[in-house]
Structure formats: structure tokens, C-alpha cells
Amino acid sequence: MAIVIRCLEGRDDVEHFDCGDEPLNNYLKRHAWNNQEKSSIGISYVAVDEGASRVLGYFTLAMASVPREAFPKKYVRGLPPYDLPLILLARLAVDRRFAGRGLGRALISEAFRISLRAADDVGCRCIVTDAYRDRISWYAQYGFVPIEGTAENGPQRMFLDLRTVRAALRP
Amino acid sequence: MAVKIRKKQVEAQAVNRPRKAKFQADIAPAEDRTVRLLKSELQLTSNTDFFSDAIALFRWAVSERKLGHRIVSEGASGERRVLVFPRLERVAPSLALPRVEIKWTERELESLAALSSAPDENPPTEALIRALRD
Numbered sequence: 084m085a086i087v088i089r090c091l092e093g094r095d096d097v098e099h100f101d102c103g104d105e106p107l108n109n110y111l112k113r114h115a116w117n118n119q120e121k122s123s124i125g126i127s128y129v130a131v132d133e134g135a136s137r138v139l140g141y142f143t144l145a146m147a148s149v150p151r152e153a154f155p156k157k158y159v160r161g162l163p164p165y166d167l168p169l170i171l172l173a174r175l176a177v178d179r180r181f182a183g184r185g186l187g188r189a190l191i192s193e194a195f196r197i198s199l200r201a202a203d204d205v206g207c208r209c210i211v212t213d214a215y216r217d218r219i220s221w222y223a224q225y226g227f228v229p230i231e232g233t234a235e236n237g238p239q240r241m242f243l244d245l246r247t248v249r250a251a252l253r254p
Numbered sequence: 255m256a257v258k259i260r261k262k263q264v265e266a267q268a269v270n271r272p273r274k275a276k277f278q279a280d281i282a283p284a285e286d287r288t289v290r291l292l293k294s295e296l297q298l299t300s301n302t303d304f305f306s307d308a309i310a311l312f313r314w315a316v317s318e319r320k321l322g323h324r325i326v327s328e329g330a331s332g333e334r335r336v337l338v339f340p341r342l343e344r345v346a347p348s349l350a351l352p353r354v355e356i357k358w359t360e361r362e363l364e365s366l367a368a369l370s371s372a373p374d375e376n377p378p379t380e381a382l383i384r385a386l387r388d
Contacts, residue, residue: 089338123352145354149366153358158367167370171354192385196344201351208370211356224381228369232361240362246375251382 085133086186088193091115095129096137102176104215110174111141118143125173128193130186140177140186142194146201147171147211168205170198170245172212191225195248202245209245213238277305320345 091097097111115127130140148166151159172194177186198210211230214222219229219239226248227241281289289304298304315337318325325337358366 087338088340089343124354126351144351146351147354147356149356149358149363153363154367155360155364158364158371162367162371167366170351171356173354188381188385192388193340195382195386200344211366224379225385226376226379226382228376230362230369231365232359232363234359242366242369244369244372244375247378248382248386250375251378251386 086130086139086189087133088128088130088189091119091127091129091138091141092136093120094136095131096135100138100141100178101180102140103179104176107174107176110143111138111176115141115143127174128190128197130177130190138178139181140175140190142175142190143173144194144197144201145171145173146205146207167209168207170201170207170210172198172210175212187221195225195251198245199248199252202249207245210243210248212241212243214241215239315339315342316345319343 093116097115100111101108111127115125118125119127125143125145127141127143129138131138146168147170148168150166151162151164154162154167172191175187175190175194177190194210198207201207210227212222212227214227215238219241222241223229225243227243230240230242233240289301293299293301293304296304296307298307315325319342325342327335327337329335
């Protein structure tokens with residue numbers, strides 16, 4: 084079975100996707116394609132079996148930025164005099180029938196590569212994601228660190244410096 | 255004496271001649287069968303010719319994708335299929351990700367500012383290195 088990761092296409096079979104989490108299933112089935120093609124508020128990348136179109140896993144990326152004036156004044160001095168550009172890893176999910184086979188790692192690896200390309204093309208400082216509480220350690224193994232101040236009962240916002248990702252490619 | 259001069263000339267030529275690089279690969283039996291089938295279909299007798307043609311095709315695909323061109327096959331009835339090859343996508347220009355707004359709390363912005371203004375990056379974890387290099 085050869086897996087390829089590519090941009091979501093309209094003909095892809097998303098209806099059978101089941102990662103065990105209804106909001107993540109629902110996003111792929113109902114919103115991902117429209118958000119990508121019509122609203123342009125997120126690009127979804129899917130893992131599919133080569134030659135087939137059944138989605139086995141996916142992640143969604145978008146660009147965002149934090150206006151400089153939004154930062155507390157005492158921190159502004161350490162930042163460049165511009166808005167802070169970042170990449171939002173909005174969603175990442177693997178069909179539970181394919182869990183435990185390294186697909187999540189393949190997906191996040193591709194997300195890192197795309198993020199580096201985006202940083203090369205348009206400039207970007209970091210990757211941010213909102214991780215489910217039981218997935219914090221999974222993201223932490225790749226170097227994501229928790230952003231303090233996230234509500235206790237919601238997902239944990241996490242940060243990964245793109246310089247760290249780039250450093251991982253250096254021999 | 256003359257013999258010695260001639261010998262030196264031959265040695266000099268041997269030194270100046272660019273060395274051919276050797277390429278060895280371990281491939282799965284299924285891939286081996288594919289290579290043999292392709293060689294047969296393309297009427298190629300040597301692995302060198304096969305490899306040379308494969309490089310030419312790959313080089314063309316990379317250069318096209320670098321220009322932002324999509325690689326498409328078109329059937330007799332006009333049906334089009336776009337080649338999607340993740341490694342080629344890495345060389346494609348002008349990646350366009352849409353912009354979104356994220357809501358932040360005051361405390362999150364403090365934390366983000368502290369993390370972003372760090373003079374040095376954290377060293378990559380083993381998992382990150384493996385994810386990117388494997």
C-alpha cells in the first residue's frame with residue numbers, strides 16, 4: 084500500500100473517513116472542500132492510497148498573523164517592528180482503521196515541509212496548533228511547547244519555532 | 255625514454271577523464287519486476303540506459319513544476335489527469351495558504367511574544383529530526 088499526501092480534491096472519498104472524533108470527521112466531510120475552494124480559509128492535505136481517492140488522514144493549514152500592537156508592551160521590544168506571521172495547523176486526524184501505522188507522523192512531516200516552503204515564500208515565524216489535551220504529548224515530541232494562558236477546559240494552544248524545524252534538516 | 259613519455263601522457267589523460275559515478279540501490283522485488291517490465295516495454299537493454307532515461311524524465315518534471323506548471327495527461331476523449339507527486343510539490347513555487355484570524359487571550363499573547371522573541375531556537379527533538387529526514 085503506497086500512501087501519497089496531496090491537496091484535497093473534490094472527487095476524494097471523504098464520506099467513509101472516521102477518526103473517532105465527530106468535529107474532525109464533520110470538518111472533512113462538510114467543510115474542508117468548501118473552505119478550500121470557495122471560502123479560501125484553509126487548505127486541507129489528505130493521505131490517500133496511491134491510485135485511490137479514499138481519505139485515510141488529513142491536516143489543514145492556514146496563515147495567520149498577530150498584529151504587533153496586540154502584544155503586551157513589555158514584550159514588544161524583543162520583537163521585530165512588524166506583525167508576527169504564523170502558520171496555523173488547524174486540524175490533523177487519522178482514520179482509526181489506519182491508526183498506529185505512522186500515518187500521523189507522515190502527515191505532520193508533510194505539514195512541516197509545507198510550512199518551511201511557506202516560510203521561504205512569504206515569511207513565517209512559527210507554527211501554532213490547538214491540541215486536544217490527550218494529544219499534547221504527541222505534539223510535544225516534535226518540539227511543540229504549550230502557550231500559557233489557554234483555557235483549562237479547551238484544547239491546548241501550542242507553539243513550534245520554524246527555526247527549530249529548519250534546524251532539524253541540517254546535518 | 256620515448257616509451258616513458260608516452261606512458262606519462264596516457265596517465266595524464268586517465269587522471270583528467272571525469273570518473274563515472276556508480277549507483278547502487280536495494281529495491282523491493284516488486285520494484286525490480288517493475289524495472290524489468292519497463293525496460294522490456296521501452297526496449298532498453300541496460301540499467302544504465304534505464305537510469306539515464308529516468309533521470310531525464312525526472313529532471314524535466316522537476317523543472318516544469320519549478321516553473322509552476324502542472325503536469326497533465328490527456329486522454330483521447332479529452333479527459334485530463336493531473337500528476338500529483340508529493341516530492342514534486344516541494345519544488346513548486348508560490349504556495350498560497352489562505353489567511354485566517356485567530357483569537358488570543360492576553361496571557362496567550364504574552365506567552366507567544368516570549369516564545370517568539372527568544373534569540374535562539376530550541377534544538378530539534380529526535381522525533382522531529384526523524385520525521386524530516388527519514
